[in-house]
Amino acid sequence: MTTPGISRPHCDHTAAWALLVAHYEREGRAFDARDALAADPGRVDVFSQQAPHVFADFSKGLIDEHARSLLLELARECMLEKHRDAMFAGEAINVTEQRAVKHWLLRSPKGASSDPDAALVHETLDAMLDYAERVRADVAITDVVNIGIGGSDLGPQMAVTALGDDAIEGKRFHFVSNVDGHELAAVLRQVKPQSTLFLVASKTFTTIETMTNALSAKAWFESNGGTDIARHFAALTTNVAAAKAFGITTTFGFWDWVGGRYSVWSAIGLPIAIAIGAAGFREMLAGAHAMDRHFATEPLHANLPVRLGLLDVWYRNFHGFASRSIAPYHGALRRLPAYMQQLEMESNGKRVDAKGRALSIATSPVLWGEPGTNGQHAYFQMLHQGTDVVPVEFIAVKQARHELPGHHEQLLANAIAQAQALMQGKRDAGGHRDFTGNRPSTFFILERLDAASLGALIALHEHRVFVSGSIWGINSFDQWGVELGKVLAKDIAPRLASGDVAGLDASTAGLLRRLSPAG
Ligand SMILES: O=P(O)(O)OC[C@H]1O[C@H](O)[C@H](O)[C@@H](O)[C@@H]1O
Secondary structure (H helix, E strand, C coil): CCCHHHHCCCHHHCHHHHHHHHHHHHHHCCCCHHHHHHHCCCHHHHCEEEECCEEEECCCCCCCHHHHHHHHHHHHHCCHHHHHHHHHCCCCCECCCCECCCHHHHHCCCCCCCCCCHHHHHHHHHHHHHHHHHHHHCCCCCEEEEECCHHHCHHHHHHHHHHHHHCCCCCEEEEECCCCHHHHHHHHCCCCHHHEEEEEECCCCCCHHHHHHHHHHHHHHHHCCCCCHHHHEEEEECCHHHHHHHCCCEEEECCCCCCHHHCCCCHHHHHHHHHHHHHHHHHHHHHHHHHHHHHHHCCHHHCHHHHHHHHHHHHHHHHCCCEEEEEEECHHHCCHHHHHHHHHHHHHCCCECCCCCECCCCCCCEEECCCCCHHHHCCHHHHHHCCCCCCEEEEEECCCCCCCCCHHHHHHHHHHHHHHHHHHCECCCCCCCCECCCCCEEEEEECCCCHHHHHHHHHHHHHHHHHHHHHHCCCCCCCHHHHHHHHHHHHHHHHHHHCCCCCCCHHHHHHHHHHCCCC
């Protein structure tokens, strides 16, 4: 195994980067998308891209053709394609953990990949989908409770929410992630041991929140007359031994080369498979695979993840935009912003390069958002008239899944109008009613929200995050930043009970005294 991270240049030391700096100063800063569109309506075709299942229009973005070609040059100088190909070749590009990055293999069709793990992937997938179909057919099971957090929660929860209209009748889905006992207690009040299936989802099977919730669920199950753990608990994990030690015999595994935030395609996706069926789950994989092929084979200038990732770099490092708002105009995509937060901020929220050297350029922006039109009535004020420019990403779905007249037209009209308003602005000498306009947005369109298009949309974002992370020179596949707090919580927990503040700083000691029952 080679470590391609080592040979990649510092992208901010390349000739293309210097040219981008100069271009930004000369023209980029003052660029006005309104003028550009008025001067050249053909801009819409240049700054849009159809990819499998997803169309994206960034013609309202603050980018011109020169910046676009310099960014492509930057990608070439930074050996983006080589890095991408190394991922698809199964090289250990997660250099800090010496692991391959192969979530794409989970959606590669049978026989399509020569990767040594391909056969095992399909064996596991077949077994998991078989099990999902058995659960679907089992009318005695009315409630499925997924216990997991982070990547073991956000993906399945987001996808079940997005596609749940197709869920079989008679089954409810619950997602318990927080160690806050209010969450599990609220679910346990609604379910019965004999009709509930608990899925304990944890890549490591050591995460304290998940273990605490799983132990409490098991204790509740046993003390409420539940007997058959094998039937009512299943584990989704890479740590089969730990699941067994916990007392769970039904286990669906995955591998260390699947990062938690990239694991929705693995056994972690079991709740989705139970909700939409084996065929639906395979469609989701197929949609993602189509996007993998697009990313792996399309030339850079026509490659949607590449174009989006480069636009992210342009916005973050040249325009200096520090956040991005995600506005899905579809209520069923309401968990998508949270999912994207983990995907991008945990992947690219790094301040050192892949070799551990401090970076002198900015990395991940802050991602946030709520579904439209709700967000319009809450924070769009700031997007239209605030002092910061925040690029907005609209996601619209052409076909509705309901029959109520009028609603969908209004929903789509609002999405289009908000993007238009952000760009157009409105001159008013009065000040308060003045909209400066020229606020950038990207507009995504899905024909319909189904398993295939959702799969493609998620894979698109995985690859987009790869692209910006690659240009920034970071390892997008580790997450050391979450460790310190976990370690300190282990020290604090017994102190809370005892009230022992010895050795703590004065501020932390003060909080502990206030919150400790012993205090
Ligand atoms: O699936 P698990 O091993 O329980 O991990 C759950 C989550 O917790 C960790 O702290 C990581 O930050 C996440 O990337 C991960 O998805």
